Amino acid sequence: MSFMRTLGTTGIEVSALGLGTVKFGRNTGVKYPTTFDLPSDDSIRKLLAQARELGINMIDTAPAYGSSEERLGQLLTNRPDWILVTKVGEEFNGTNSTFDFSAQHTRFSIERSLKRLHTDYLDLVLIHSDGNDDSILYESGCVAALRECQQHGLVRAIGMSTKTEQGGMLAAELLDVVMLTWNLQQQDSAALARAHSLNKGVLVKKGLMSGHVQASGDTRDLVQDSMQLIFGTPGIHSMIVGTLNPAHLRDNVGKARSVLAG
DSSP: OOSEEEOTTSOOEEESEEEEOHHHHOOSSOOOSSOOOOOOHHHHHHHHHHHHHTTOOEEEOOTTSTTHHHHHHHHOOOGGGOEEEEEESEEEOSSOEEEOOOHHHHHHHHHHHHHHTTOSOEEEEEEEOOSOHHHHHHHSSHHHHHHHHHHTTSEEEEEEEOSSHHHHHHHHHHSSEEEEEBSSSOBOHHHHHHHHHTTOEEEEESTTGGGTTTTSOOSSOHHHHHHHHHHTSTTOOEEEEEOSOHHHHHHHHHHHHHHHHO
C-alpha cells in the first residue's frame, strides 16, 4: 500500500502518518507519560523539515493546543506542501478546558485559526468533542456553521474527533471525516465500519496510546505491533503521531512504511 492515500471522498491526499503538534504549544494538562519543555523555534523548524523529507504532508493542530497554531503560522513554510488540520469547540486557558459548539463560536474559531496559521483556507476542520458527540452533532449550531465555511471556501473538509462509538457512527453519516481511537487496547470498531461503508475519511488518534505504548515496559516492539494493527485495518487512512524527537519521528515513519510495504 502507498504511503499517500486519498482521504475518503474529500479528494485530499494525505500521508499515512500525520504530525501531531500538541507538544509545540502546550505542556500542561496533558496525558503523556513524561513531562517535557516546549521546543524552540529552531527545533520546530527542523522537525517540520524532517517530516517533509520523510514524506509526511499532514499537520494536526487545535486552538486547545496552547500556542501551537501561532507557532505553526510563524514557522511553517511552503503552505501548498501541507495539509493543515485544526479543530473547533475546545478552548484551553493554560489550566482548564472549556467548550463552545455554537455557530457563532465555530465561525470565530475558524477565522482565528486562519489568522494564526497565516493561511486563507484550512484543509480539514474537526469538531473537538467534549464527549457529548450526539448532542453536538444534532443540537448545536456547529455542523451548520462548518458547512457554511466549507461552502465559502474557507474549509475544504469537515469532520469530528469523536469520543464515543455512537458519535463516530453519526459523524460518519453527517460529515466528511471521522477521527477515532484505534490502538492495542481500544478499537472504535462500529464507527470505523460505518465510515468505511460510506467511504468517509478516517484518521486515527491515540494510535500509540499517547506515548504510553512505549512506556509500558513490554519487551515486544509495541510501536511496530500498533502500526501493524492500524495499517492492516481496511478503512483507516492516516494516523496522527505527535513527537518532538527526530529519532522517534524517523523510526515511526520507517515502521509505518515497512508495514505498508507488506
